[in-house]
Amino acid sequence: MRTEYRLPFGALVIVVLCVSLTILLSACTVQSQESLQQSFIPKNNPLAISTPLTSAQGEIQAVSESQSEEFIYIEEIIILMLVVAVVVGIAANRLRIPYTIGLVLIGLLLTLRGAIVINVSSTLILALLVPPLIFEAAFHLNINDLRKNWIPILVLAIPGVILTTLVVGGIVSLGTGLALPIALVFGAIVSATDPISVVALFRKLGVPKRLRVLLEGESLFNDGTAIVVFELVLVMALAGAASFNISIVLTDFILVAGGGLVVGLLLGSLVSALIMRIDDYLIETTLTSVLAFGSYLIAEALGFSGVLAVVAAGLVNGNIGPRGMSPTTRIVVINFWEYAAFLANTFIFLLIGLQVELPALFEYWQFILWAIAAVLVARLVSIYGLSLLGRGIPLKWQHVLYWGGLRGAISLALVLSLPGQLASTSNQLRVMTFGVVLFTLIVQGLTMKPLVRRLGIIERRTVQQDEYERRHARAVASRAGFEHLQHRRTQGMLSDHTWKRLSPLLDERLRGLQNAVREVMIGDPSVEAEELDTARREYYRAQRSAISRLLRDNVITEDTYRQLVSEIDAALVTPHGGWSDLLGSLRVNKQDVDRLICAMIQEQDVENAVNALTKIGITVTQLPSSGGALGRRNVTLLVGLSAGQEASIVQALQRSCRKRVEYLTALPVGIPGEISAPIPVTVGGATIFTFIIERFEVM
Numbered sequence: 107m108r109t110e111y112r113l114p115f116g117a118l119v120i121v122v123l124c125v126s127l128t129i130l131l132s133a134c135t136v137q138s139q140e141s142l143q144q145s146f147i148p149k150n151n152p153l154a155i156s157t158p159l160t161s162a163q164g165e166i167q168a169v170s171e172s173q174s175e176e177f178i179y180i181e182e183i184i185i186l187m188l189v190v191a192v193v194v195g196i197a198a199n200r201l202r203i204p205y206t207i208g209l210v211l212i213g214l215l216l217t218l219r220g221a222i223v224i225n226v227s228s229t230l231i232l233a234l235l236v237p238p239l240i241f242e243a244a245f246h247l248n249i250n251d252l253r254k255n256w257i258p259i260l261v262l263a264i265p266g267v268i269l270t271t272l273v274v275g276g277i278v279s280l281g282t283g284l285a286l287p288i289a290l291v292f293g294a295i296v297s298a299t300d301p302i303s304v305v306a307l308f309r310k311l312g313v314p315k316r317l318r319v320l321l322e323g324e325s326l327f328n329d330g331t332a333i334v335v336f337e338l339v340l341v342m343a344l345a346g347a348a349s350f351n352i353s354i355v356l357t358d359f360i361l362v363a364g365g366g367l368v369v370g371l372l373l374g375s376l377v378s379a380l381i382m383r384i385d386d387y388l389i390e391t392t393l394t395s396v397l398a399f400g401s402y403l404i405a406e407a408l409g410f411s412g413v414l415a416v417v418a419a420g421l422v423n424g425n426i427g428p429r430g431m432s433p434t435t436r437i438v439v440i441n442f443w444e445y446a447a448f449l450a451n452t453f454i455f456l457l458i459g460l461q462v463e464l465p466a467l468f469e470y471w472q473f474i475l476w477a478i479a480a481v482l483v484a485r486l487v488s489i490y491g492l493s494l495l496g497r498g499i500p501l502k503w504q505h506v507l508y509w510g511g512l513r514g515a516i517s518l519a520l521v522l523s524l525p526g527q528l529a530s531t532s533n534q535l536r537v538m539t540f541g542v543v544l545f546t547l548i549v550q551g552l553t554m555k556p557l558v559r560r561l562g563i564i565e566r567r568t569v570q571q572d573e574y575e576r577r578h579a580r581a582v583a584s585r586a587g588f589e590h591l592q593h594r595r596t597q598g599m600l601s602d603h604t605w606k607r608l609s610p611l612l613d614e615r616l617r618g619l620q621n622a623v624r625e626v627m628i629g630d631p632s633v634e635a636e637e638l639d640t641a642r643r644e645y646y647r648a649q650r651s652a653i654s655r656l657l658r659d660n661v662i663t664e665d666t667y668r669q670l671v672s673e674i675d676a677a678l679v680t681p682h683g684g685w686s687d688l689l690g691s692l693r694v695n696k697q698d699v700d701r702l703i704c705a706m707i708q709e710q711d712v713e714n715a716v717n718a719l720t721k722i723g724i725t726v727t728q729l730p731s732s733g734g735a736l737g738r739r740n741v742t743l744l745v746g747l748s749a750g751q752e753a754s755i756v757q758a759l760q761r762s763c764r765k766r767v768e769y770l771t772a773l774p775v776g777i778p779g780e781i782s783a784p785i786p787v788t789v790g791g792a793t794i795f796t797f798i799i800e801r802f803e804v805m
Contacts, residue, residue: 191452204303206455206514207551210544213459228523231457233402235450236329236515237416239302241398242447244326244420245439251319252421258320258492258499262507263327266488270297271335273487277480278538282473284531287343291528292535294339295521296481296542298332299325300514302451303551311555311564317503321510329516330414334362336520344527366411370418373401378423382430387438390431394439397423413516433675434668454515458547461518462540470534474541481542485511502561509557512546513539570630577626581619588612630754643678650674699799703745703755706793711763712741715792718762719745724755752796759792 190212198208252259274293279286301321308318338355377397381390397419405415428436467474489508493499499507521539524532558564591608594600627634650671657667707715712728719726727744745755 245424281476366414374422
């Protein structure tokens with residue numbers, strides 16, 4: 107569960123990442139030591155011959171001063187880029203466009219004022235900026251959701267990348283005249299998807315969770331796959347088709363990809379075990395940083411895929427590590443990686459905009475059009491063709507997956523890593539890659555929201571929620587106007603005579619609006635529960651702020667502060683923090699319970715069902731039971747309710763208890779040596795009975 111709370115630990119994050127990015131940009135812009143020596147050491151200095159020691163000292167001093175000046179210059183660039191990020195973030199929120207697309211657009215606008223040369227090493231992009239993005243996404247991906255969808259994700263991430271490489275390579279070779287091996291290299295460069303802005307948009311729109319998991323899971327795994335395929339295809343292009351051996355290529359692919367996953371799993375398990383034995387949020391957060399960057403470096407040093415190692419490490423640490431974290435640590439870690447991913451996205455997408463040379467795009471426009479067409483056709487084949495192998499991906503979801511195949515950081519890093527042997531075509535491949543990235547980010551990224559709305563796959567808000575929003579806004583606005591006039595009267599700007607005539611009317615109107623809000627909340631418990639959850643968060647945040655002031659004023663000690671903050675953080679990260687139970691008891695006392703719901707559900711669905719009912723403010727009693735064709739354990743939920751609540755309870759149970767097919771063990775059929783085929787049985791869902799009761803008591 108994500109939390110919106112921000113801790114002062116962000117200051118430490120800024121220092122660490124700014125230093126890292128300083129190293130990155132210094133590698134991009136600082137001249138080599140040899141050129142520095144040539145710039146600062148006089149060529150015809152007689153002391154260079156007669157006093158070599160003095161000359162060497164002057165040389166060192168000149169280089170040192172130059173590096174200091176360059177360091178300050180790089181620091182200024184970083185600060186300016188962060189300022190640009192802030193401005194773009196504010197503008198993107200105002201204009202309601204994806205933040206990353208705004209960064210690319212502002213980068214393009216900056217290049218219009220003149221050439222901005224920033225030579226970025228692909229190694230630094232992959233080793234410094236990509237790990238935070240991948241680790242943060244993997245850390246928040248639920249392993250159970252991944253397990254349920256692992257077949258379509260792996261199909262799209264492995265065969266999909268290979269198919270994209272081949273299709274793009276073939277079309278580009280036919281359309282542009284590039285040699286097939288070089289075209290295949292380009293196909294591998296653009297085979298990895300990067301739907302960061304799309305996933306963020308999905309969360310805001312309320313797109314079904316499984317669709318988000320499919321798109322994000324594919325992106326996580328196809329990054330590593332694309333890098334491995336790129337390296338193998340590049341070797342083939344450099345060595346020639348005669349040296350290509352399919353068995354060796356497949357072996358290398360399995361070894362590199364599998365080795366990266368194993369390294370990530372081992373390191374993720376090790377760090378998670380350490381976290382369980384440590385109770386210091388700074389050290390635990392530092393361990394996750396070491397894991398994210400260290401897993402990449404170690405895997406690459408061993409010859410494996412560093413990106414896949416980060417994916418595996420993030421999945422393990424995100425699903426096992428939090429079990430041993432204190433609530434405070436969980437909040438700090440979540441905020442840390444959210445901010446780290448924000449900074450990495452900022453620099454990557456700004457660099458994409460700054461790297462693009464608009465005149466070159468116009469010069470190679472035909473090649474770019476062929477590249478875009480090839481990418482779209484390859485995505486069409488991989489999504490609609492390979493989705494047949496997945497488990498029931500609806501056609502509307504396939505449309506979204508197809509159009510959501512944006513390109514970004516990995517493509518940028520791979521095209522910048524092209525070796526000198528391809529110098530004759532590297533500029534052409536670079537321009538084509540930038541053209542594809544810009545098209546997917548701007549055209550596909552900006553049209554994704556209308557597409558999703560047109561397809562009608564958004565989990566729509568209820569009529570009651572919309573009505574609550576309108577009535578609540580009117581009530582808040584009316585109270586603001588009432589308090590403003592009251593303040594003007596206190597200041598003497600409004601006479602007592604006018605105030606006495608107006609205040610009863612305004613007060614009556616305000617009470618009417620508040621009663622209208624109350625009617626909506628009573629009619630839909632989910633609306634009431636949502637406002638209750640917001641109130642709960644604000645309540646605990648105010649407590650945390652008050653405790654921080656007490657510590658700052660030396661009223662309490664550091665130990666007392668840590669203890670109290672830990673208790674508050676535990677309440678913040680606990681779903682509903684016991685408030686829904688309180689709401690349920692209040693509702694029972696205030697309303698007449700005249701019926702009882704008995705819902706029999708499978709044991710696997712208990713947690714989801716209880717959470718769904720708790721979210722709408724309903725308390726339940728659980729009774730263990732068993733039976734059914736499979737002889738599995740199940741649970742009977744008892745819910746007391748009044749008239750008008752039944753529909754919301756049934757709807758919550760339908761959403762949280764899914765049906766699935768399981769198989770009975772094969773049985774003998776009467777013929778010796780033969781047994782029947784496994785028998786499919788549909789299980790899951792909820793069997794609901796409603797009983798009218800005469801009397802209800804709270805014990």
